[in-house]
Amino acid sequence: MDEPNEMQLEDNKTSMEKNIKRKLKTPAQLMALENFYNDHKYPTEEMKFELANELVLTEKQISGWFCHRRLKDKRLMRDEVCANNGRQDRSSGVVQDRGSGLGQDSCGSTKHGGDYRYLDPKEVESNGVYNHELSVANMNYAHTNLYTENDSETDNTSSENSSSLQERLFLQGHDPYDTEPSRYITQNGALPPLNPKGYKPSGYLKLKGEIEHAAVTAVKNQLGRNYLEDGPLLTVDFDTIPPEAFECQTANSIKESYHVANPSLAKRQSNLNSRYDPYFNKSSSQDLQMEGGDFGPSHGSDFQDKQDKKSRQRIKQRTTFQGRAVRTNPLPGKSFPPDLYIDSTVEAPAYNSTRNHRIGAKHGVERMKSDSASNPNDLYEENNNPAIEQEGPLLHDYNNSNVKNVRTSEYVKSKPSNSIRNSRISMDTEERGLSERMAKEEKRNGIRKVKKPSHESDGGRIPSKETMVAKRAKVDLLRQYDIKQEPVAEIEPRKTQRSAVEMPSSFSEDETAETSSSLD
DNA sequence: TTGTGTTTTATTGCCTCC
DNA sequence: GGAGGCAATAAAACACAA
Numbered sequence: 187m188d189e190p191n192e193m194q195l196e197d198n199k200t201s202m203e204k205n206i207k208r209k210l211k212t213p214a215q216l217m218a219l220e221n222f223y224n225d226h227k228y229p230t231e232e233m234k235f236e237l238a239n240e241l242v243l244t245e246k247q248i249s250g251w252f253c254h255r256r257l258k259d260k261r262l263m264r265d266e267v268c269a270n271n272g273r274q275d276r277s278s279g280v281v282q283d284r285g286s287g288l289g290q291d292s293c294g295s296t297k298h299g300g301d302y303r304y305l306d307p308k309e310v311e312s313n314g315v316y317n318h319e320l321s322v323a324n325m326n327y328a329h330t331n332l333y334t335e336n337d338s339e340t341d342n343t344s345s346e347n348s349s350s351l352q353e354r355l356f357l358q359g360h361d362p363y364d365t366e367p368s369r370y371i372t373q374n375g376a377l378p379p380l381n382p383k384g385y386k387p388s389g390y391l392k393l394k395g396e397i398e399h400a401a402v403t404a405v406k407n408q409l410g411r412n413y414l415e416d417g418p419l420l421t422v423d424f425d426t427i428p429p430e431a432f433e434c435q436t437a438n439s440i441k442e443s444y445h446v447a448n449p450s451l452a453k454r455q456s457n458l459n460s461r462y463d464p465y466f467n468k469s470s471s472q473d474l475q476m477e478g479g480d481f482g483p484s485h486g487s488d489f490q491d492k493q494d495k496k497s498r499q500r501i502k503q504r505t506t507f508q509g510r511a512v513r514t515n516p517l518p519g520k521s522f523p524p525d526l527y528i529d530s531t532v533e534a535p536a537y538n539s540t541r542n543h544r545i546g547a548k549h550g551v552e553r554m555k556s557d558s559a560s561n562p563n564d565l566y567e568e569n570n571n572p573a574i575e576q577e578g579p580l581l582h583d584y585n586n587s588n589v590k591n592v593r594t595s596e597y598v599k600s601k602p603s604n605s606i607r608n609s610r611i612s613m614d615t616e617e618r619g620l621s622e623r624m625a626k627e628e629k630r631n632g633i634r635k636v637k638k639p640s641h642e643s644d645g646g647r648i649p650s651k652e653t654m655v656a657k658r659a660k661v662d663l664l665r666q667y668d669i670k671q672e673p674v675a676e677i678e679p680r681k682t683q684r685s686a687v688e689m690p691s692s693f694s695e696d697e698t699a700e701t702s703s704s705l706d
Numbered sequence: 707t708t709g710t711g712t713t714t715t716a717t718t719g720c721c722t723c724c
Numbered sequence: 725g726g727a728g729g730c731a732a733t734a735a736a737a738c739a740c741a742a
């Protein structure tokens with residue numbers, strides 16, 4: 187009777203002893219996991235096994251990581267919903283209509299009616315997509331294949347996997363939640379067809395997208411050239427729009443929406459950025475060195491450290507990453523998807539300011555670069571880690587996965603961003619993928635007693651999806667394209683703009699709704 | 707240098723589904 | 725009943741401010 191317990195205790199002991207110090211995943215592992223997670227949020231056993239083998243992790247670790255990763259997304263979504271609800275309360279019905287009939291519910295859950303109820307998260311995330319032989323090394327290729335396959339598919343939102351949908355949407359520049367100015371509004375202010383390629387989101391995406399299009403279009407039209415010609419002007423001038431334009435204080439509310447609705451958000455965003463910036467800045471400064479062709483000699487020196495610190499402090503005050511690496515094709519030999527260029531050239535620079543934060547966001551993976559630059563020997567703690575020894579295979583594959591990476595960066599890039607939106611980006615997929623589960627969760631939560639006030643419910647958490655996206659974007663771009671960042675000095679002029687945190691960088695849904703509501 | 711806050715990882719228990 | 729997933733929790737790792 188007690189034996190199993192004792193055995194268990196012993197096992198736990200040993201396992202605890204083994205894991206006295208929990209080990210952080212190596213950047214390579216994280217990157218692989220993240221990339222894989224993009225495609226398969228619910229990996230099958232086989233997938234986990236393969237992943238575990240490839241990454242030299244246990245299946246348990248893989249499972250745990252995915253589990254936590256999902257939780258993380260979920261949490262972000264929850265926060266976002268909370269934040270949105272807070273703001274929506276102050277806005278008029280347009281916003282709320284947006285979710286009508288869609289089972290929009292209160293903070294912490296997303297019940298989706300319509301098409302998504304047919305989605306089985308598991309099936310969608312794993313089986314539905316995973317038709318390729320799995321190998322971490324092939325993940326990106328699989329992804330690519332998935333793309334092309336889906337592109338040729340007819341619209342069947344209810345049956346397609348959410349990831350592919352998401353990707354396709356992004357690939358086509360049609361984030362249903364998003365309204366990218368360069369795409370969604372033409373020079374004459376008319377709405378372009380929702381889907382030039384024939385894809386049309388159904389259900390929630392469809393309704394939401396259309397509503398937003400109308401709303402956004404209205405605002406965009408009103409803002410006129412500033413918006414159409416140059417994004418940043420929009421945000422910069424946004425504050426100066428006479429109150430009459432919005433019939434009352436909404437002009438301010440737009441500007442302050444984030445702070446008002448969720449002051450902690452801005453604060454946390456700020457914290458986040460400040461926290462993450464150094465990582466990037468570090469790499470940034472190193473990139474500058476790299477640009478000069480000076481890679482190694484100063485690594486690890488005190489001088490270097492001090493310089494880094496100083497430069498970090500200086501650069502931290504600036505806009506760090508302008509996504510220019512994406513804007514200019516760093517690899518003349520390699521083709522960038524047209525979207526990228528369109529996006530880069532046409533997209534309102536206002537987005538850049540926010541993108542800066544996103545791309546500049548730190549993550550362990552990001553450190554991979556900076557660390558590798560600063561201390562090659564310290565790239566990985568585990569020199570004996572086969573996965574790292576396989577850095578060849580592992581990283582090499584990523585290096586080869588241009589399409590994937592471009593997609594990823596595009597994924598980041600093409601989105602007008604703020605912390606709220608960032609969450610949504612990932613949730614587009616996951617909400618649907620998890621909708622069923624979430625519904626159950628809802629159900630369960632109604633019955634289940636909360637043991638403790640969860641820290642998750644503070645509603646102020648900064649979506650680290652942002653960091654994920656930023657991480658991927660930066661790492662992918664920098665690593666795979668060996669991008670040389672442009673000197674900060676070139677970027678500096680933008681620092682006159684308010685930070686992404688402070689200003690609504692784009693027509694996010696809420697802002698749009700607020701403005702459009704007053705337009706009515 | 708230290709305290710604080712955040713993120714990440716690991717573990718455990720419960721629930722749902724097959 | 726087992727497997728898988730989620731939520732809660734603890735703790736390590738990390739970054740930043742004072």
